[in-house]
Amino acid sequence: MLPYGRQSISAQDIEAVADVMRGDWLTTGPFVAAFEDAIGRLSGGHHAVSATSGTAALHMAYAAAGIGHGDEVITTPMTFIATASGASMLGAKVRFADVDEDTALINPAAVSALATERTRVIAAVDYAGQPADYDTLNEIAAAVGALTLADAAHSIGGSFQGRPVGSLADLTTFSFFPTKNLTTGEGGALVAKDALLAQRAHEFHFIGLVRDPTRFQIRDEGPWHQEVQEFGLNYRLTDIASALGLAQLTRLSDFKRRRAEITSMYNDLLSSVEGVITPAQREGADPVWHLYPLRVLDDRRREVFERMRADGIGVQVNYMPVYWHPVYANAGYRRGMCPNAEAFYKQELSLPIFPDLSDAQVERVVESLTRALR
Numbered sequence: 001m002l003p004y005g006r007q008s009i010s011a012q013d014i015e016a017v018a019d020v021m022r023g024d025w026l027t028t029g030p031f032v033a034a035f036e037d038a039i040g041r042l043s044g045g046h047h048a049v050s051a052t053s054g055t056a057a058l059h060m061a062y063a064a065a066g067i068g069h070g071d072e073v074i075t076t077p078m079t080f081i082a083t084a085s086g087a088s089m090l091g092a093k094v095r096f097a098d099v100d101e102d103t104a105l106i107n108p109a110a111v112s113a114l115a116t117e118r119t120r121v122i123a124a125v126d127y128a129g130q131p132a133d134y135d136t137l138n139e140i141a142a143a144v145g146a147l148t149l150a151d152a153a154h155s156i157g158g159s160f161q162g163r164p165v166g167s168l169a170d171l172t173t174f175s176f177f178p179t180k181n182l183t184t185g186e187g188g189a190l191v192a193k194d195a196l197l198a199q200r201a202h203e204f205h206f207i208g209l210v211r212d213p214t215r216f217q218i219r220d221e222g223p224w225h226q227e228v229q230e231f232g233l234n235y236r237l238t239d240i241a242s243a244l245g246l247a248q249l250t251r252l253s254d255f256k257r258r259r260a261e262i263t264s265m266y267n268d269l270l271s272s273v274e275g276v277i278t279p280a281q282r283e284g285a286d287p288v289w290h291l292y293p294l295r296v297l298d299d300r301r302r303e304v305f306e307r308m309r310a311d312g313i314g315v316q317v318n319y320m321p322v323y324w325h326p327v328y329a330n331a332g333y334r335r336g337m338c339p340n341a342e343a344f345y346k347q348e349l350s351l352p353i354f355p356d357l358s359d360a361q362v363e364r365v366v367e368s369l370t371r372a373l374r
């Protein structure tokens with residue numbers, strides 16, 4: 001089966017990992033620090049904290065924002081559940097704002113209609129790799145005293161009007177799962193523009209340990225002392241994974257270029273195919289095409305999915321609206337809440353896209369799709 005996404009691992013990646021394993025540090029050593037520096041630089045010079053996954057980074061972002069019972073978080077239903085569940089697990093009420101029908105990015109007017117003084121975070125997703133409209137979202141957030149969060153699991157390396165992903169929202173999270181734009185096996189990171197938010201995220205991912213003597217509540221305990229003032233978890237990324245991440249970062253622009261080539265190949269080959277809509281590109285966005293979200297018309301998505309899978313093409317669907325998951329549906333979230341997201345989901349079919357996908361494989365995908373549509 002041709003997968004819909006997969007990692008690209010070079011001999012240098014393998015060498016970088018092997019080198020760390022011969023050294024003194026397997027975790028929380030120089031490679032973690034260097035990887036965080038590199039992610040911070042890529043994000044426009046902000047503070048980065050690495051994490052064990054994108055899900056962990058989202059949990060860290062909501063914890064750093066101080067989310068709890070009585071707080072509200074506005075987000076998009078067109079995402080992987082972790083964008084919402086991190087806030088729900090901390091006790092917040094999640095409100096889903098509908099998306100634009102063409103790009104599936106969160107619609108600022110829908111966000112505005114839900115924003116109140118209870119809103120603490122507005123969380124957008126850079127669906128398929130295109131930055132959402134953070135300029136407008138930041139204005140809406142500022143008016144109610146909320147923070148903005150970019151779930152940039154799809155968009156690391158992208159930019160909007162020349163400003164890099166990582167610098168567009170107050171908080172940004174990345175995922176380094178193998179299918180994403182670069183990988184550390186499992187892994188993720190958080191970027192914060194504000195130093196205090198970065199510190200809170202760092203402490204949360206480090207069991208809540210405070211090690212700065214100027215902040216101790218217990219004084220004169222001894223030189224060994226460290227203390228916990230708020231609960232945290234162990235979400236630390238290893239040096240092994242960070243070395244892989246650093247090696248992968250040197251190829252991120254190549255990955256981005258190849259993803260753009262594949263996207264335009266699909267766009268060209270599919271322009272004359274009836275019954276499908278190719279992905280819309282947002283004005284001003286310089287995306288990293290993590291997904292190629294085709295839309296299949298006439299209620300034929302499932303049929304086309306099954307035929308292509310039977311034909312050895314690993315198509316995927318991204319995503320079922322988050323509030324359809326039983327954990328939200330059983331809590332009273334009703335279908336029909338976000339009609340654009342539901343309509344998009346009914347048509348969406350992610351075609352294979354990853355840096356090592358060859359031109360011949362792209363042609364094979366299109367032939368399989370054309371046959372499936374017959």
Ligand SMILES: *Cc1c(COP(=O)(O)O)cnc(C)c1O
Nearest residue numbers: 053054055080082153175176177
């Ligand atoms: C992959 C992904 C996540 C979660 O990242 P993991 O590293 O798999 O935990 C969160 N949000 C979106 C939009 C994703 O695609």
